[in-house]
Amino acid sequence: MAVKEIDARGLQCPGPIVEVFKAINALKPGDEIRIQVTDRGFLEDVKTWCRKTGNVLVSLEDGQPIKAVIRKK
Amino acid sequence: MQKYDLIVIGGVAAGTKAAAKTRREKPDWKIAIITRDDDVSYAGCGLPYFIGDIIQNRGQLVVRTPETLRLVHSIDVFTRHSVLSIDREKHTVSVQNTNSNEKLEFGYRKLLLATGASAMRPPIPGIDSERIHTIRSVTDADAILAGMGSKSGRAVVVGGGFIGIEVAENLKHRGWEVTVIEMLPQILPPFDLEIALMMQKHLEKNGVRIVTGACVQSFCDKDGGVEVATSNGAFQADIVILSIGIKPNSGLGCDSGLELGCRGTIRVDACGRTSDPDIFAAGDCASTFSVTSGNEAWSPMGSTANKQARAAALTLTGTESEFPGVLGTMIVKAFGFSAARTGVNEREACESKMNAVSVTVPSDDRAHYYPGSEKIAIKLTADAETGELLGCQTYGMGAVDKPLDAIAVAITMGATVHDVAHVDFAYAPPFSTAINPVNLACYVMQNKLSGKLESIGPVEANCMIHSPDWDGLLLDPREIPEFMIGTVPGAVNIPIHEFPTRLAEVAAFKDKTVIVVCNYGKRAFEAYVRLKHHGFNRVKVLEGGTKFWPYELE
Ligand SMILES: Cc1cc2nc3c(=O)[nH]c(=O)nc-3n(C[C@H](O)[C@H](O)[C@H](O)COP(=O)(O)OP(=O)(O)OC[C@H]3O[C@@H](n4cnc5c(N)ncnc54)[C@H](O)[C@@H]3O)c2cc1C
Secondary structure (H helix, E strand, C coil), rough: CCCCEEEECCCCHHHHHHHHHHHHHHHCCCCCCEEECCCCCCCCCHHHHHHHCEEEEEEECCCEEEEEEEECC | CCCEEEEEEEHHHHHHHHHHHHHCCCCCCEEEEEEECCCCCHHHHHHHHCCCCCCCCHHHHHHHHHHHHHHHHCCCECCCCCEEEECCHHHHHHHHHHCCCCCCEEEEEEEEEEEECEEEECCCCCCCCCCCCEECCHHHHHHHHHHHCCCCCEEEEECCHHHHHHHHHHHHHHCEEEEEEECCCCCCCCCCCHHHHHHHHHHCCCCCCEEEECCEEEEECCCCCEEEECCEEEEECCCCEEEEEEEEEEHHHCCCCCCCHHHHHHHCCCCCCCCCCCCCCCCCEEEEEEECCCCECCCCHHHHHHHHHHHHHHHCCCCCCCCEEECCEEEEEEEEEEEEECCCCCHHHHHHCEEEEEEEEECCCCCCCCCCCCCEEEEEEEEEECCCCEEEEEEEEECCCHHHHHHHHHCCCCCEEEHHHCCCCCCCCCCCCCCCCCHHHHHHHHHHHCCCEECCCCHHHHHHHHCCCCCCEEEEEHHHHHHHCCCCCCCCCCHHHHHHCCCCCHEEEEEEEECCCCCCCCCHHHHHHHHHHHCCCCCEEECCCCCCCCCCCC
């Protein structure tokens, strides 16, 4: 399993979710993305995006920064 | 008979403020406050938070006790004393001690009515049930707390005004199941519909049920609770809080022949004088004026009561002082979502046939990268010709009070959006944004007034796209993942960077309405400019974007 780290701190919407989208396309099923984000809109966006795309939101930590782990389906 | 230089009837906001101010002006006057309540000088505005256990101690609600008023301000305070009548000829009031029923008479030189308002309890069948409470005084809050006991249950709040919403939040906070029943088609009637809908969505997300357009028909004690029958179904409750409005306590004024003003208030001039030069009135029992229209108005707010009482106290002690009136400013917060208003809203401007334009402009409340930054939206209403500011509503999870207060000052001063667009507001990342939200909202309004931007609010847009005649295009120019996360139902996605190659796909809409939707409106404006350039004639930016879209996204 490959893990792709993304530092999206300081990026404003839509930056972080576009980064996730680009990274996911380059990964294989089961691979993970670990991303750090400061834009608070990401909290809701990543949940909805995973729900709609079927990718798995392994964890989502609200903090400074927000940390999420996403597994490609 | 006791004689006073000033007798104040009512001892909450207006009464204690007037008495204390009079004391500072006239150290040698004999002053009395007479109230039928148990408490004086309490923060009525804090009552919902007392019920919600946010304020745990009853004492915190009481600003000054009768003892402090006596000792510090040398004011005689008579609690549990009801004023029965005023004899204007003899300059006396007749009073009853509600504990002993003893009747008393006091003489006055000046009289100030600060009798406030009472919660309405209309004659709906079953309304006398002991499980149905109104919320006005600390004693009412005590009764609600006693009625709730220590367990949680089901509450019905009748009335979705700002007090109803605050009460709903606090009952939920205590673990109660809460249903708000509102007769009108929207909660928070002083706000435009989309703002009320945003608040409703947020309340629902936090587990409060909201039923609008439901008229309460009867209450019926049943199985240890109350059944609330409405035009929209029946609801079971262990406790009912009625907050459907208030009426001014103007009976004493009316009975003694004082002139009455709008909504049954005691009519006063800007100095607080009634039609009797020795009698003043202030607070919820008195009329005031609308600063913008100059018309008589009623503003039963704690903020108004204090200012009006100060002007009356100054005037009655010899320094003529005017309180010019109100803008109808108010603010409410529930579960972190706030909404504030001042001046006229879009609906009111339309109803009174003003030549007005409104625009909604989202913004960050501080630098987007600074911890705690949240989104807010500012809706401005301005005169279409002159740009004079007529009203403002702000809403969102962030600090909405700051922009709202800035606009309240601007409206009071008669400023235009052009004046305010350049105001030098404070900026550092923890406080604001480099383009201040108020400056930004004014810029966008300037663009709209000058025709550089055509935009549409969410309520109108929703009506338009659901009308059978809709033959236009909803265009989402954001990146694919953003579009996937949620867009306005029916929108077509062409990311803005693909415009050069893909606009041909929608060429058929060049002479039709094209509504452009993005997150907040900024990228939609970029797209708007490009579309106009490419010969699309009827393009409109969706104000507030998807993030302030009050309906469902897909
Ligand atoms: C739950 C709640 C939340 C609120 N939140 C806000 C808010 O957030 N912001 C805001 O600006 N305002 C708010 N208000 C409104 C604010 O509390 C009132 O505007 C304010 O209390 C008005 O003060 P007042 O002195 O004019 O009248 P009142 O507070 O009504 O006091 C009048 C007093 O006079 C007494 N009285 C009346 N008739 C007689 C008589 N014949 N003899 C003797 N005594 C008499 C009454 O018993 C009462 O004690 C809120 C009110 C409530 C109930």
